[in-house]
Amino acid sequence: MRVKIKINDKDQFIETDPGEMLLETLRKLDYKGVKHACSTASCGACSVQLDGKPVLSCTTFTAAVDGHEVKTIEGFSDENSLSDVQKALIDEGGSQCGFCIPGLVVTTEALLSENPDPTQQEVIDYLKGNLCRCTGYESQTRAILKAAKERRSK
Amino acid sequence: MKTLTEEKLNVVNTSVEKVDGKALVRGKPVFTDDFDIPNTLTVKILRSPYAHAIIKSIDTSNAMIEGVVCILTYKDVPHVIYTRAGQGYPEPSPYDTFVLDKKVRYVGDGVAIIAAETESIAKRSMKLIKVEYEVLPSILDYEHAMDKDAPIIHDELEISGAYDPKRNIAAHYEMEIGNVEEELKQCDYVVDETYYTPNQSHAMMEPHGAISYFDPNGRLTIITSTQVPFHARRIIKRIFGVNSRVIKPRIGGGFGGKQALHVEPYVVAVTLKTGRPAKCIYSREETMTASNTRHAMRFRARAGAMKDGTLRALELWGLSNTGAYGEHALTVFMVGGSKTLPLYNKVKAVKFGGDVVYSNTEPAGAFRGYGAPQGMFPLDSVLDELAHKIGMDPIEFKLKNSIREGETSPIFKIMGEGREGVDQIINSCKIEECAINGSKEFRWYEKRKQPRIDRQRQIAHGYGVAFAMQGSSIPAIDMGSATIKMNDDGTFNLLVGATDLGTGSDTILAQIIAEVLNTTVEKIIVYSSDTDMTPFDKGAYASSTTYVSGNAAKKAAEKMKREILNAASEIMNKPIHTLELDKDGVISEDGATLSFSDLQTKLFYTFNQRQLEVTESFVSEVAPPPYLVSFVEVEIDLNSGKVKVIDFLNYIDCGVPINPVLARGQVEGASAQGIGMALFEDHVMDKSGRLITNDFFTYKIPARGDIGRIQVRFAKSYEPTGPFGAKSVSEIGLDTPGPAIANAIFDAIGIRIRRLPISSETLFFEIRKKGL
Numbered sequence: 017m018r019v020k021i022k023i024n025d026k027d028q029f030i031e032t033d034p035g036e037m038l039l040e041t042l043r044k045l046d047y048k049g050v051k052h053a054c055s056t057a058s059c060g061a062c063s064v065q066l067d068g069k070p071v072l073s074c075t076t077f078t079a080a081v082d083g084h085e086v087k088t089i090e091g092f093s094d095e096n097s098l099s100d101v102q103k104a105l106i107d108e109g110g111s112q113c114g115f116c117i118p119g120l121v122v123t124t125e126a127l128l129s130e131n132p133d134p135t136q137q138e139v140i141d142y143l144k145g146n147l148c149r150c151t152g153y154e155s156q157t158r159a160i161l162k163a164a165k166e167r168r169s170k
Numbered sequence: 171m172k173t174l175t176e177e178k179l180n181v182v183n184t185s186v187e188k189v190d191g192k193a194l195v196r197g198k199p200v201f202t203d204d205f206d207i208p209n210t211l212t213v214k215i216l217r218s219p220y221a222h223a224i225i226k227s228i229d230t231s232n233a234m235i236e237g238v239v240c241i242l243t244y245k246d247v248p249h250v251i252y253t254r255a256g257q258g259y260p261e262p263s264p265y266d267t268f269v270l271d272k273k274v275r276y277v278g279d280g281v282a283i284i285a286a287e288t289e290s291i292a293k294r295s296m297k298l299i300k301v302e303y304e305v306l307p308s309i310l311d312y313e314h315a316m317d318k319d320a321p322i323i324h325d326e327l328e329i330s331g332a333y334d335p336k337r338n339i340a341a342h343y344e345m346e347i348g349n350v351e352e353e354l355k356q357c358d359y360v361v362d363e364t365y366y367t368p369n370q371s372h373a374m375m376e377p378h379g380a381i382s383y384f385d386p387n388g389r390l391t392i393i394t395s396t397q398v399p400f401h402a403r404r405i406i407k408r409i410f411g412v413n414s415r416v417i418k419p420r421i422g423g424g425f426g427g428k429q430a431l432h433v434e435p436y437v438v439a440v441t442l443k444t445g446r447p448a449k450c451i452y453s454r455e456e457t458m459t460a461s462n463t464r465h466a467m468r469f470r471a472r473a474g475a476m477k478d479g480t481l482r483a484l485e486l487w488g489l490s491n492t493g494a495y496g497e498h499a500l501t502v503f504m505v506g507g508s509k510t511l512p513l514y515n516k517v518k519a520v521k522f523g524g525d526v527v528y529s530n531t532e533p534a535g536a537f538r539g540y541g542a543p544q545g546m547f548p549l550d551s552v553l554d555e556l557a558h559k560i561g562m563d564p565i566e567f568k569l570k571n572s573i574r575e576g577e578t579s580p581i582f583k584i585m586g587e588g589r590e591g592v593d594q595i596i597n598s599c600k601i602e603e604c605a606i607n608g609s610k611e612f613r614w615y616e617k618r619k620q621p622r623i624d625r626q627r628q629i630a631h632g633y634g635v636a637f638a639m640q641g642s643s644i645p646a647i648d649m650g651s652a653t654i655k656m657n658d659d660g661t662f663n664l665l666v667g668a669t670d671l672g673t674g675s676d677t678i679l680a681q682i683i684a685e686v687l688n689t690t691v692e693k694i695i696v697y698s699s700d701t702d703m704t705p706f707d708k709g710a711y712a713s714s715t716t717y718v719s720g721n722a723a724k725k726a727a728e729k730m731k732r733e734i735l736n737a738a739s740e741i742m743n744k745p746i747h748t749l750e751l752d753k754d755g756v757i758s759e760d761g762a763t764l765s766f767s768d769l770q771t772k773l774f775y776t777f778n779q780r781q782l783e784v785t786e787s788f789v790s791e792v793a794p795p796p797y798l799v800s801f802v803e804v805e806i807d808l809n810s811g812k813v814k815v816i817d818f819l820n821y822i823d824c825g826v827p828i829n830p831v832l833a834r835g836q837v838e839g840a841s842a843q844g845i846g847m848a849l850f851e852d853h854v855m856d857k858s859g860r861l862i863t864n865d866f867f868t869y870k871i872p873a874r875g876d877i878g879r880i881q882v883r884f885a886k887s888y889e890p891t892g893p894f895g896a897k898s899v900s901e902i903g904l905d906t907p908g909p910a911i912a913n914a915i916f917d918a919i920g921i922r923i924r925r926l927p928i929s930s931e932t933l934f935f936e937i938r939k940k941g942l
Contacts, residue, residue, distance in 0.1 A: 048199035048204040052203065052451075059375065098195065109832055109835040
């Protein structure tokens with residue numbers, strides 16, 4: 017079957033099987049920033065934004081996204097610049113191996129658009145579904161609060 | 171962040187940006203699964219549903235459906251015995267593994283390799299393979315592995331290096347200094363208890379995976395998510411008799427789980443058979459159930475002290491579960507003593523030993539801490555119990571008996587990596603600063619004066635402390651090397667075998683080079699871990715990269731500096747002693763300058779033409795331990811037994827941190843893994859030996875919100891043998907959470923838990939029993 021999905025602001029017409037998950041579709045289309053880590057909707061590494069809301073692409077049928085807008089990590093920065101969230105993650109040591117980072121950035125962006133001034137507890141609650149085994153989360157929380165503050169002051 | 175050294179440093183001890191940072195936060199295709207090579211076959215593994223069985227027959231005829239290119243069984247792969255452990259050669263682990271064998275030894279053991287055009291075809295084919303098994307009795311509880319009627323797990327004739335496979339003993343070790351039995355008799359107080367630490371899954375976010383292919387010239391090339399590319403190449407040669415090139419791309423976490431060969435032999439078998447590229451990426455379930463786990467251990471700990479708090483004798487006697495295969499069996503077990511007991515070097519007698527046994531469970535392997543967390547839980551717990559018995563503050567008691575600068579322990583010489591170790595005098599040890607400053611910052615004494623139980627809210631607060639040491643490298647065995655090549659644009663290539671698995675080693679090695687060469691990290695272009703392109707390095711394990719690879723990098727940079735000054739002296743026509751390196755170039759006493767770029771350009775085209783390139787290697791003679799004192803505050807819900815970590819303060823002596831932000835991240839991350847091990851990570855099997863905890867739903871790793879606040883403070887320390895004063899930092903943080911939390915729970919409610927993880931259920935029943 018053929019679906020139309022707007023991916024990172026670009027309309028794409030995609031041939032897909034009815035049972036195919038968005039994670040697989042996106043990776044086939046070379047959006048390799050979308051990570052496959054668990055397949056059971058428990059880790060958040062495959063997070064993308066669907067019409068601005070974070071979803072887990074490993075359990076979202078591609079067919080169900082027909083006519084909608086998807087944003088992946090590739091849509092949050094270009095070759096010349098990083099987003100403030102990405103920059104803060106580097107500065108605070110919030111990205112060690114980096115495997116969970118695309119999903120984290122995508123979800124954080126959704127958080128900050130809903131709530132530009134989150135408390136530490138709100139950051140933790142919103143991002144509970146994004147697992148990280150390297151950092152112990154402390155540096156990521158620091159980075160997100162810092163980026164949010166910077167963004168508000170702009 | 172920069173404050174800890176008096177050396178005048180520009181780049182080292184500074185939190186420069188991680189050299190791979192931008193690529194990682196952008197989600198660039200840098201991990202093994204992100205590489206698409208045309209015409210690649212998808213490889214899947216059929217795995218045993220039985221814990222212990224003989225394969226009577228395998229019928230693949232129905233499974234050769236359209237799109238399946240080959241199905242390999244034990245009859246189709248080399249019958250060469252090896253160990254999957256990625257260790258220096260000859261390995262101290264037994265040779266007890268085949269790529270595929272006629273016998274399966276745990277639920278998840280490999281039975282057949284399926285290679286197909288697509289993943290869905292491979293999965294369909296797998297279901298059509300008919301295997302007839304003769305099911306054997308199995309050992310699921312390692313404490314019964316040496317029972318008289320226990321089945322023999324490794325009865326293959328080819329096995330070598332195992333201690334007593336007929337009794338399921340993979341390894342045995344014992345040592346004693348002085349006479350523990352006699353000393354204990356003299357003690358005023360003795361504690362004698364048994365402690366358990368659990369299996370733990372590495373749960374790195376990136377599953378295991380590898381790709382193999384022939385390059386256009388026919389060289390077998392393996393892209394793999396490994397911590398040990400050079401060992402992988404050597405072991406592939408042993409199994410298949412072929413030379414290869416191993417490339418490590420970025421790694422999505424390892425923690426020791428990738429210090430072994432998991433996927434590589436499967437894809438290589440397919441590429442050799444078909445000539446085609448082959449890719450195998452483990453599912454989460456395979457990563458959880460069919461790779462490696464932390465060795466579960468039981469230790470009987472005995473400790474004796476005098477009324478004044480003088481510790482007199484220590485003993486750890488253990489049993490370790492290596493699972494179906496003996497990867498790292500002996501060495502992990504020995505570290506349970508060798509990197510814990512020297513911390514208390516004042517004792518008159520010390521004893522360590524026990525057995526490492528096979529069982530029909532997932533093979534154990536290397537896991538961050540490498541036995542030290544398993545040894546430190548009983549050791550620190552028993553000392554905490556002893557301090558309470560004596561009526562002494564545990565910090566005071568542990569500090570009174572712990573090692574200091576200028577001292578040694580005979581254990582350093584006696585216990586090494588599966589063999590004798592090396593003598594060493596401790597040059598840097600700031601454990602007093604860690605304990606005293608840490609207790610002030612944590613407000614230890616004030617907090618411990620407060621009441622612990624709040625009846626109104628049915629909660630209790632408790633405060634615990636734990637001490638730890640680790641090592642820096644495996645001395646006299648493991649080697650690292652570095653090559654530096656000068657370019658005509660003012661940059662340098664740093665080629666290292668060292669394996670950055672997310673830790674930031676590429677970055678800190680570049681910092682070391684930049685410091686010596688008076689340049690900046692942006693001018694150091696790092697290429698690492700490609701066995702055809704970079705010089706040898708043992709790989710990322712044993713807390714060795716900063717220390718061993720860092721020292722190799724520093725040596726190479728110093729040699730490059732001499733080469734540069736030599737060449738500059740010729741070009742500038744000035745005596746070498748009048749020249750120094752200045753920012754990105756050479757400056758003479760009289761102010762004449764020559765930039766690095768001009769220097770190498772002249773050497774390329776017009777003057778005494780040559781490429782400046784140097785290689786240096788480093789093997790350490792010692793393994794300076796880092797030290798850590800951790801303080802924890804827990805909150806216990808008396809209605810449910812749930813333990814919440816409120817605050818976890820680490821005060822660490824890791825020498826000079828080369829990159830403070832990255833060093834802090836290592837400690838924070840290790841603490842979180844340790845908290846997981848202390849409170850909820852465990853393997854649960856069904857009656858058949860199948861792991862039920864096989865995904866992130868059933869196997870709980872700490873999520874955001876599960877870990878409270880983790881803090882890190884660095885002691886002001888300088889290790890003279892380390893590069894710019896550095897020691898290791900990556901593993902030690904995992905040693906303290908287990909004992910610190912158990913000690914805090916005791917402090918809160920007087921209940922001593924001697925088995926990790928301390929689940930809510932366990933504590934709930936203990937609270938009930940005590941009537942709290």
